[in-house]
Amino acid sequence: MTTHSPEARPGRLRRPLRTAAVAAAAVAPLVLSGLVAGAGAAPAGTAPSGTSARTTTYTPRVPFVARPLNPATTRDLRTYSATKRGGTDFKAACGTPVLAAHPGKAWVLSRPWAGPALVKITTTSGSLVTLYAYMRRATVTSGQLVTAGQQIGVVGHEGNATSCRLQLRVRSSGGRVVYNPTTWLNRYVGTPTPSRGLWGDEGFNVATFNMLGASHTAAGGNKASWPDYNVRLPKQIAMLEAAQVDVAGLQELQRKQRALFLKLAGKDWGIYPEDATADPENSIIYRRSAFTLLEGATFDVPYFNGNIRKMPYVLLQDNATGRTAYVANVHNPATTQRYPAQAKWRRKAEAIERQLVIDLRANARPVFLTGDFNERQKAFCAMTTGKLMISPDSIPSMQCAYPARYYWVDWIFAAGQSRFTTLSVDTSTRAKRLSDHPLVVARTHLAD
Template sequence: MLSDPRSRSRAAVVAALLLGMVLGALVLRVAGGAGEGGESARLAEGNATTSPTPTTTPTPGLATQVTISSLNVLGADHTEPGGNRTGWASGEQRMRWLTKVIQANGVDVIGLQEFQNPQYQTFLEETAGTYATYPGLLWGKRGMRNSVAWKVDEWELVSASWVKIPYFHGTILRMPVVLLRNLQSGQQAYFSSFHNPADARGHAAKWRKQATDIEVALVNRLRAESGLPVYVTGDMNERDIYYCRMTSGTDMVSASGGMNDGRTCAPTRPTYIDWIFGSPETTFSGYVANRGPRIRKSTDHPMIIAQAELPPVITPTDCPTPTTSPTPTPTGSPTPNVS
């Protein structure tokens, strides 16, 4: 990541948003889509290091297990008076039902979309401190609509960031990217939650394309600069198009399976607009698009759930002793799973 020396005011705003945390105002300059919406073709990241060193002692040689999910909870305003979902329960009640499903499935990390303040407050009450979320209220009461939540007895926050993504009519929204550390294995990984615009307020294909360009560029930048695993969750409002662009533009694989060999692109059927992607060192299993009774009466989306496993973290003591001399100067990106 690159520091941002261009704007003291930006640093001041970021500092205020993060409520006094010690900040480095950073910017990722990665080209997104070409054409209209030049601002949407940039990735802007604000970073706050919160746990630079592990708070627990990792177990050497331990694989990392994580149950990961993506869920569009159907924003509370859809079922408020005047909303477009007449007869549905309130956002608060629907979130109570969804939280029970999240907990029953043992979800460790989840990307949430349309997660509005009434639902955020309900989630906090129902989970009673067992989950942390980002951004929470750091961006105001409307800012948590896209959030990442994680179990605090499994993962700890290393840094919290955002990416600018074009939404309805090209309006720029910040969407979260967090770097988490597994408390048992010491593995670090990036998790994000995106919501690309639907056609509900006009044809939005060009904005989805720009959003996808940015998401692909972000994955490649994080992979190249850190070598760490990256996970993308979200409601992308595209099926085959998004799958094929993400898997051809990055080394990511879908939790649902599928194939893209550069000539043929074939996502697994049935295909949904809600996705989980992960770096290729991930072994995915147990994929399900859950449309159980509580989910059906709470949201118009399935709850996407999968189990992910990462190999043990590579540490210097795991590396073989060089048999030749002198030792070559390291080049290139870090090896995946090197913290």
């Protein structure tokens, strides 16, 4: 493992800057056309540029603000009163699952008015807080990180409740600002959490992007009619800049592409593997203003017909918070006419990748895994079963809680002390003949 001296740089969250070469290559509709994001427009100041845009065919519920109860089986009694500064009661059958409206940290309290299982979900100091009262029991513990849509308890008839019901309260600014929960939900459901980050971290954007190797668009390649890599790459970099990506796992970054990437953007971006003689096809890039590379290494993963490829992982330090996280990037073999029957090698690759996450988690740091897995549900299940990891659009699950209608093989996963607040899938890359894979971007936040 390559080790670098830590170089923490205190300060507020940075906004990415473009290089002159990238700015010249950028065109206005580069990211927004074909972007798939959460339903609804994000409130001003709550979502990073490039991770929220018009809704298309994919509108995930998670990680965006969610209703705590299914409106089809519950009734909002609209009991909120501005003078009483309370909450809104939702009538529902006792035992009905109660879901977190947003990501954050859960605290289980007992209050006479609320009952013995009052759950409080906090975001960051002085920002959004929600409280869930009258519950029969909580299904989370104090200090547990939760994501939007995750079950936190069940409806009860506790405290001051006059029947089976849930009371939701919404606060901010240390409780000094009180919201009407009905109005708040109607405004924010399906949008990024309206808070100043999570746990004192304004967050960063992590991405996965298969760049489409230069050999594919060269003469004799399977996409020889597409523009060559030297035409595509400046526009691909511009997409990363427009989406304000801070860290990305890149697949199919062949040697010529790596050299051009460093020429165009190497001043602003670090890359691992750093050694120009190493296999660059699976690389991790990080914005130098956002992160410092502390360590880097590779691990062996079977590719076509079991041939071993070196896949990278790094330990990065966030320059704004000093917090650290591992990032690994992989590319598993596809089943093709030239390389049939590759499923067994994907299973072996997934097992190795899962074990790497377990091993890295032993260091008590968050772990992110990006990649082209050439698999949808099977890859998701391999990484998330047993609550090992989550994707931006999923909740922790012992079984395989595959997110409905996620059509792509390009994944971002996280394990440990982090939660996502946005997800976008930019599918315009194919129409622009830049890549046959989308640019997937999610905003994440690190906890202490």
